[in-house]
Amino acid sequence: MASENEVLVGAVAYSANVVPIWEGIRDYFRDSDAPMDFVLYSNYERQVEGLLAGHIDVAWNTNVAWVRTQRRTNGEARALASRDTDLTFKTYMISRAGSGLDDLASLKARRVALGSRDSGQARILPMFFLERAGLSADDMDLVIFDSDVGKHGDTGKSDLDALRAVIEDTADVAAVGSNTWEALLAAGDDTVADLAVTWVSENYTHCNFTALPSFPAERADVWVEHLMAMDWENPEHRRILELEGLTAWKPTDLAGYETLVEAMQAQGTADHW
């Protein structure tokens, strides 16, 4: 039964795992001073609109959704918390081992596979990093995989499509997010032995819980305090944390969004599609 005191959190249903993740988090908050429920959106644009319209109190946003929310609120939205893994997110350029490709400049005239156009890690930032290294789109043969538009790269599908293009020799290098690459490494898949890191970006910040100024700070503080108390050593908490890909909730590092803000501005990314 819904309660007026419940914090309503929005999330995007990027996979079937989203349901057990948010049911687990809701259950964790049940007996706290800040009980919550969740609403699932089919894409981040819909979620940002829902947040701005006041349908939800907090949105679990990607970095791209955060920048868009900031633009739409004149920078007044607040980032309440992130995963520890969000603070060290990176983009990897992956090629076949032995390719001789060892920096971004070496990708001139090569086939470069990029992910979905709304993915910070697989498209927006890699293109920005390439341009920063002196390569324009015309200098490379871009192989584009718009595989999961609306999910901002969350499904990892466009990263995997780009990696597959390297394996199938339809691309020389693939841009992938650190979540995808590090999960592949951890799984020890045979194919990974034939791949190598051509280049890796600096850290940047990925997701955060976003709230508008209209969400009372005292309610936000109680909710965030309980969120931060999730404990990796507690098996029930750990089950949820593992599914969501973190070991601890942390304050958001806002400086880690500066590169994406610059990239979206340079590329003329619209405030909404």
Next chain:
Amino acid sequence: MSLDLTLRLIESVNATPAGSTALIDVTGTHDVSVAQRWAEATGNTILTVHPGAVEILRGRMTDPIAALPPDRRPGYRLWLYTNFHCNLACDYCCVSSSPRAVPRIVSSEDTAELVRQATAAGVEELFITGGEPFMLLDLDERLRAALPHLPTTVLTNAMVWQGERRTRLEALPREGLTFQISLDSATAELHDRHRGAGSFDRAIAGIRLAIELGFRVRVAATLGHDAGTAEIELIELFDSLDLDAEQRVVRRVAQQGAANEGLTVSRASLIPEVCATADGVWWHPVAAADPAMQVSTSWSPLDEVIDAVRDEYRQHRIRGDVLASSFPCA
């Protein structure tokens, strides 16, 4: 006992996201057959039967081979190394061919039998390579055995078409025959650095001769780390030879055979292109001297070898996709 198993199947598999797997404990072959019947009836897929457990994929399995373009599916193209000796000793040769290499020749008779089995197995095209196939004076006999049944491409350096070989070349059918001629750069320096002094000029002459004689020609470049801007310069040369997109191939050196550096390849990371040699069958022609890439010590019966290659590729891709679908995302 079956009811307990069925309830566990329903509970576990229905709670598993599509594309992910669930491991269900079973006892004995009866349980396995119950799980198989249940999976078939409910639109799920038994991936593996382990001792004491079955691994079930939530949902129907999509055949990874069907997802490939038809001409990249294993078994569409058959490669044949007719021999391993060569007039050149390229420093990146993936099978270490040279004038001193043991020839390991596949006879005309064996070639005819291989083509018969390939046609029966549904193979759509034949690629003949070596070594330098034209080192075999009677290569034309093999081509005459193959061409009525399969479009055939011969990989050649186009440098040995003199005397009797030239006569036999001119007498070859044009229909269905393509020569894929090696040329690594638009000027002599880079090409000759890896393939031997004077080889560039002779390759260019060979390309022009083949075109003049009315053969379909494809030009293939193999580029190493020192290629620099060779690929861009080659485009101009290809244009000057009036080659269309289908007649241009540019690939990178693989770290195989004589190559000390180059792309790393393995069965896990290559779409297989079944390749027969005098010594058996290999996963891919780029690695036909790598023991880890040998699929079989005999190419007969070819249909069974092709099926085995398809099965291995399918299993690997399914495993990879299952792994991919379980990634924690943002």
